[in-house]
Amino acid sequence: MIPTLFPDRHPIAFLVHPRSNVAADLGGIFRPLGWVPNRVYDAALRRVAFPSPVTGSFRHADQPERPAGWLITVPLTPRELLGGGRRVQRIIGQAVDRAGKLGARTVGLGALTAPATAGGAALRHRADIGVTNGNAFTAAVTLLGAQRLLAGLPADATIALVGATGSVGACLTRLLAARTAHPLLLVARNELRLNALRDSLPAGRSEATTDMRRVREADLVILLTSAEDAVLRSEHLKPGAVVLDDTQPRNTRPELLVERPDVRIVDGGLVSVPGVQRRGFIGLPHGVAYACLAETLLLGLSGHQGHYSLGSPRPEQAEHLLTLAAQAGHLGFTLAPTHSFGRLVEPDHQPDGASFTPVPSPAGVRA
Template identity: 35%
Template sequence: MVFSSGDGPWFAFLTHPRDIADLTRWKGSRLMREYSADDDDFLRKVNTMEPVVIGDLLFGMGGPRGELVGVMRMPDVLLKDGGREAVAEGLRVAAARGAKVVGLGAWTAPVTAAGRTLLHGAPDGVTITTGNAYTAAVSRHNVVEAVEALDLRRQARVAVLGATGSVGVPASHLLVQEGFDVTLIGRTEGRLKVTVGDLAPVARLTTGLGHLREADVVLVLTSDKTSLVRPEHVSDGAVIIDVAQPVNIPRSSHDLFEAKGVCVVEGGLVRIPGYRSTYDLAITDPYSTFACLGETYLLSRDGAREHSVGPIEPSTSLRMERIAAWHGVRPAPLDLADRRLPRTPPEAAAAAS
């Protein structure tokens, strides 16, 4: 367990191992792996561990300090019985360490109903946030950046995969407000009607991945196994912005997409002045971190006492965006280098052939 000297942290950010590579970056795993018979035995031991502090989050000399608290459950185990209690225990560990704001990372938010199940019995004086409000605003910014890079000279077609989720709902509203031709994709028609049904007059609502082929930009907000994106799902020249954690499209598969001219980039990332993490979160850009972690930082800076859990209003996302700008926090630029060529409209490509 990592303990830092000095006063307790301003905030804590709960995360969990997304894959076995995450575990190998945690120093405490080395001894445990050494005394495990094989990978299965190693994972079995990890999945029964109590939450531990796995790293510090630093923001310049004398600035605020946060801690990363690892909820030691692999994604498939976290979704099963006991996952919610494991996250709740992580919250208690963070509070005992002195954190006044606790953020939920990766699947610790979905398994707790966007943080709502944690409210009952939450430690006194601790504010809980999913980070979804700022993530939605940053996702909107990412899409705008990608559309500008494509230089379409027509209305951009944007598909939102995971539109019914806690990030998807406010992000969908913000993208419609931007004036894009938006397709909202969810798992069921009923869920779509309940969460984004008010957008039906101005956006397409569908449950099929086949509609991804019509999009210039695909915003991916889910890593659900039934919604994994493959190269054949998208059209040549499209940009995919993967905001999901764990990611929907592993980096090892990016070459398959690039072979057909599809650019896959990490989204939902921000840059915070002076930011440094002592634990490697496996983000390509070492100066960036997750927007949900950024929101946790921002709420601790502002001394927030109101929980940010459950459904998020688009206006809340815009407010978080303004707070972020005030504190010098900005969306990290997308890795679109060498891909800023105009995208040929499908109708023009068909005419040329």
């Protein structure tokens, strides 16, 4: 008998959007849509204000008779979302309206809908529904994924965080500074924000640079950028480097593995949720979810009221979600087995340390 926990749970909605290959993603929802050329979709989505359709749903194994939430697809391309503007804000706002009408009490911002709304800050005025950008749990899950990879790297391995000043990046940087002793190389385009992040850490804990060529010094590269296409190239990686790609749409390409067969590329921010029954396409196998979606589901399970993670999340928000995930262990909510470009690359089991329990800081490292 599966225990019934979280008596104050409420339904959620999660916003997604077509990725760079619009036809492929829409074909995952309804196969004939995949036959339409991408250029047709690009032109139509730019010119026509389509409503945001419901393209999936969720139920929890411990209460399968109740809806746990819905997937809502925002009809915007990555390029439009990155460009922002009033039209983008209006369409995302209408998708949030749709979530509220369905009965959702919390809405999660998937992929580029988060940066398009300044990490959800542009929706702070919404008093009718709670909003979260999913970045707190993404930072927490990426931390655990990095710790798993570091176990196979040299004890003095350098970690490069590309996109360190972003919403996920800044939170993850602080978590890594507290929970590991590894040298940190912070990489971003805005030098002022980069130096401010470096200076907020203990003295000598990290270096900061705007030069992508310095990423070649790192053993583990954590990619946290928001871009339409690949930003990491083969010349940026040292021999035998490991890349943890935490981007959606992803900022690495499979061709990189052909150019550099010595390099490993691992998908970041993936959570195993066997107790969450999903209908609808998100580009992942059933039983696996992005951490931003898992955050939204956890907030719905716990009955959280109001907004949660807007703008840049705090490390304590990430820690709180780790606690909620441990409490929801009967539904899964554990670190997913290692995937690369959506494919399982290790046996389907949870390695030691994969569950969401607090990982102590090493001796001499300040939490």
